[in-house]
Amino acid sequence: MALAAAAFRINGPQLVTDELVTWDVASRSFGDILATLHNVDAVHGAYYMLMHGWMMLFGDSVVALRLPSTLSMAGTAALVALIGRRLFGQRAAMCGGLLFALIPAVSRFGQEARSYGLAVLVATLATFLLLRALDKPRSWGRWTGYSFCLVFLGLLHLVALTILLGHVVATVLMARRERRALRGFCLAMLGGLVLLVPLVLAGRSQVSRQLWYVPRPDLWGLVDIWPKLFASSMCAGALIALALVAAKERRQALPLCAALAVLPPLVVWVASQGDISYFRFQYLLITLPAWAVLAGAGLASATTSWTGVTAALAVIAVLGLSDQTKLRGEFAHHDDVPTDYVGAGETIMKYYRPGDAVIYNRNGPAWMLDQGVRYYLPRDVTLREVFLAASADEQSDLFPLYCPEPARCLNREARIWLVVPGNTWDSLGTLPPNQAQVLRAQYDNYGSERHPGVTVSLLTLKPPK
Template sequence: MVVTAPLPLPREEIQSAEAIKHRRHRTGLWLWPFFLTLGLTSHGLTDSLLGRDELVTWGMVNRSTGQILATLQNVDAVHGTYYLLMHLWVGLFGDSVISLRLPTALAVAGSASVLSLIGNRLFGYRAGILAGIIFAVVPAVSRYGQEARSYALVIFAVALATLLLLRALDAPRSSRRWAAYSLTLAVVGLLHLIALSVVLAHACVLAAHARENRSLWWRSGLALLAVAACVTPVALLGRSQVRRQLYWVPEPDAWALLSIVRDVFASALCAGALIALALMARSPRKAPLFLCGTWALLPPVLVWLASHGEVSYFRHVYVLFTLPAWALLAGAGLAAASRSRKAAAALLAALAVLTLPDQRQMRQPFEHDAPVPLDYAAAADVIKQRHQPGDAVVYDRENTWKLDSGVQYYLPRDLKLRDVFRAEDPSAINDLYAVQCALPILCLKGEQRIWLLTQGADFPFAAINPGQANALQSQYELSSSQSVTGMTVSLLVRKSKS
């Protein structure tokens, strides 16, 4: 029997097979990190109750577009773009916990894909996909990928702007690429002004490239001028509101600058592991390490320096957009340290085990209101089970921000309780704060029963405004009190006439 060797494939078929293989590799590069991050972030998406900041989002997005724009003239202008986007989303998909948090879960999943593409360009395919996987297991990614606030979208926009900058540098004469970069960077600023500090890292890279191509000076200058024109109105409006919104943020000391890295990762162990991997990152070119290093380090330093004036901006959530840079460096370091897939997989598994306790912590019921847990859902259940038509309610607004909104969110939408001492609703006055009744005794309308919700387990009348407490005690007596986590739910009944 004669065995004949197979005929060699035509060159066209070889090229076609190679093209298919390349497309599969390219698709896997962004697809696997996307689904891994989305899967991890979506796990336990509804385990934690809505936090106070999320309740602000809920309250804002359920206003009309006109009311949102009017409110932004008074407060929270820096989050206006996010509120408007979420207003459209909620109009389509409702305001359930899943609906409110899903956009941020999708945003961090998209961020993982984008930074894998960046990693591929800077350090190679293996480092890119490892960077996306490392990003997925960082506890802060799950924490803020499960929060209905703008920070996850900012991470995505910053990563995308960085990728588009690299693409623009590939073809400096392409107006489309510069326009895409400029538009995305403008979105970064409109989502959160402080995130524009990433421009420092971009500027360093642009300056290095401009030595060889001087046209980059005016091309990048035009792009950045367009960004400035877009965000300046928001910056000016936000500046006029900053003292009202950030008066409570302390001026940072040197230790705060060092500890912010731990807070950004939401895990000291994870921070240490990724920094160790980042220090092992290698590249035949200096530019990739320079870009990621300046992206990771310069924004926190700039915010720290800016926080020693009249107002402090130093909060770790404002620099979460540096996480992709750390993941890129860690991916490059892991690729350099592990010579085989098995070694890389083993190190990734070790990292996942190392971060598991912090991942569990991110999904605790009161994590989004830590360190002051408040069980809004349990308080709402107490009212729901014992509610009678005509009941009213009084909320402790002296000690607790958004306690009223938290309970209202978890109450059935058709269960209406008159808020006894609320003179004006925040949406009616285009603000985030309700106006309290000036003369509490005149705001009592003769309801037979009033629910009193206060923070803590102390005597409930001692937790509210003294004027309100005196008015209530003059006409009502305490019928029952029930403690839930962080709160007391009391029922007041009208005193019988003797």
Template sequence: MALVTAPAPDTVPHPSPARHDRLAVPVGLWLWPTAGTLLLALYRIGEPLLGRDELTSWDMAGRGTGQLLATLRSVDAVVGTYYLLLHEWTGVFGDTPVAVRLPSALAMAGSAACVALIGNRLFGRRAGLAGGLLFALIPGVSRFAHEARPYALVMLAVAMTALLLLRALDRPADRWRWAAYALGVVTVGLLHLIALTCLAGHLALVAVRARRERRVLWGFGLAVAAAAVALSPLVVLGREQTGRQSSWIAEPSAMGLVDIWPQLFYSGLCAGALMLLGTLACGERRTAVVFCAVSAVAPPLVVWALSHGEISYFYFRYMLFTLPAFAVLAGASLTAGARSRWLLAPVLAVLALLTVPEQKALREPLAHYWAGGPDYAAAAAVIQKYYAPGDAIVYDRNEEAGMFALGVRYYLPREARMRDVFLERSAADRNDLLSTDCPRPERCLGTEKRIWLVVIGNEPDPLNGLPPDQASALRAHYTVSGTERPGGLTVALLRRAG
């Protein structure tokens, strides 16, 4: 018996297995949501400056494979799969802002297709199409389609794994389908371990189905167990690194469970609209509703509960993979009833209009910084304008845990090679995310006639933006010959005295 027959009030719909096996899904069902999501994802994708985490992605992807693997043994192992994929991608397509973000845009478009296919399986064609189109309009979807981080790929992996589970439940005796599902779970874990909380929704669906067919418990249990064994080395390594990776995340309060929803959707209005639509789906196919509702709500609850120990993991980006479940539920609600065909277009139009401010804001130059940020591109443009071969550079490395130097370096032309005067060992050489500075700055000065200085803020004397020992070493041999202050930064040109 398949997972999807005529809609009974307390079961998931059960079409015959042949219906799905021949892949007789109308192209338009997934094409329009995919195209809409991709169009919004690509619109001005390269305009926001790379954020702090994106700069880390660029830095890691630019390292050699051996160097990258060595780094992952000490830090960021849980994001290692993404770094390796991005390393290969940038080797072919380059490292422009569009290039490094394109995998996320494509993954988000793929997620829209999965939303439509899941909605089709659970609630019917119109529900699948509506869910996919609603998904495309969520500002959080466009925002993280513009992010050179693994979140969009995680969303795609979670959505595809849900589809693989539904296929396995069509034919519980088919071991290959359970093996494919297990591989999906492994992929989710390799991209982000926190996303394995999606299994809460899978367990709810399997538990309901097991009332009629016990063997689904065996298939599900063995698949998850096999995935757990495969992921266990990463779990152990990730646990060892949590002190460095998650120590900055605060333990969540009860209000965290309220605040997270507008953060996930990147719009309070959109969150409210889709969650309201989702609650109206409760009169639909009950098992399908339970599956989607648990998939949407349980992961944040589980992560919130786990975040009251030594380490907190409660950060909204880690739970973006729940958005497809909300979209499927909203699509089911919107297409329920005889009059639903007249509701879809107006609701989509209203949602699109309501989210215009958020869609515009997330494409601003500093959109990837919560409270504004340093304009690395503007600083690089000043240096590029006056650059001369043989110039050196000094960064304020006390700011942003080393991201400051990465940001300016990224936006400088690759041919503008300048010695980093006070750099002792780069992050790449240390197999780490952080570099180390010269313990005695005076000894690190060379014979360069000109040194660029980039510091945050607008101090009258730009050397005051450096640690005292570095400032003293420079003052002894260099004088400030000119300054510009773009985007909250100070860029100064120092010339050697005498």
């Protein structure tokens, strides 16, 4: 069910900035990816490497880029059911797995070419492996598997390691009966964290560059995050209410699930009160499986028949239907102003001639404007970027290097496409003054087409006087 929900209209929404970064970096060679990680995005290096190999096998279509996240969410639904069965029984397991599949955020991030879906899968797998290790705390093989899972989780997303807060709770409760459990957990956790120290140091040195835009959360942020986390206010309310119903079970499993669901947001909120904020709801998607397990237990305890369970699931599906529909719109993944890369590419192709050049203005939220338009253009269409001194790949960065003296970079091209963010009647006015001055002196604006969030203009060389 999770696979079907996440795969439905997977190629409907246009790629967004983060997905374009994935495509851009993962398209580079292994050596170039490693060079880039020295400068930026070290914390996503493992994901880029995985996507590089994936793209070599399956290509870089929208479906291919997003499919690993889709499969990850489907795998997580299975793990939610397995965890629910161990903690609350078979009926609660089925309810939990189905509820997880119905959460709109599962579909939303099952359709995004970013590491979040895979991080949710590995975080849930880590919880499952912990439970297996606690069943046999004398088995060092199980603790080793758990430790390596933590390493993989940290390589995918360091903030996802906040699930360890819930794991500590579970282990302490278990240690009352079996002291070997606490020893095995501490060794496995410390062993995994030690291996991640180099990544933590690299990420720390780059964090101000990567997260400068994330605002420091206030107290309201602790309330406002839940509708965003579930991608639906109605669905969030329903699942949280069912999770509260599970409290009457009074099982030893409740503290584990409650800690996994609640503690990560609280700790990340506290950590975000300093100079750098980490409080993005995408980073906390790892809590959704715990909410689904608890909600499944609550639903199983509140109903006495499968008919009642089916009816409750149908109601929750209806509550989230509007949000599920919105998430599949063309610009559904755009958090800010939509940027119509497809429309911009279609305008260029409608009037394209061999030998055309291009200028992209990457200012503002659409700072991957060049990559967005380039992705949706046919691969055999090549446009020389006029003011480009060195590409982002050549810079081992996410940003290119532009000519300090624009006049020297012009080759008197007959036609130049100008692609700028926003809708404007003066495309040249959005460029840096030194670039705009050179272009105004030598080119006329033949015409412009405006699409959501982007304007495409054609500049033609002025005839000689």
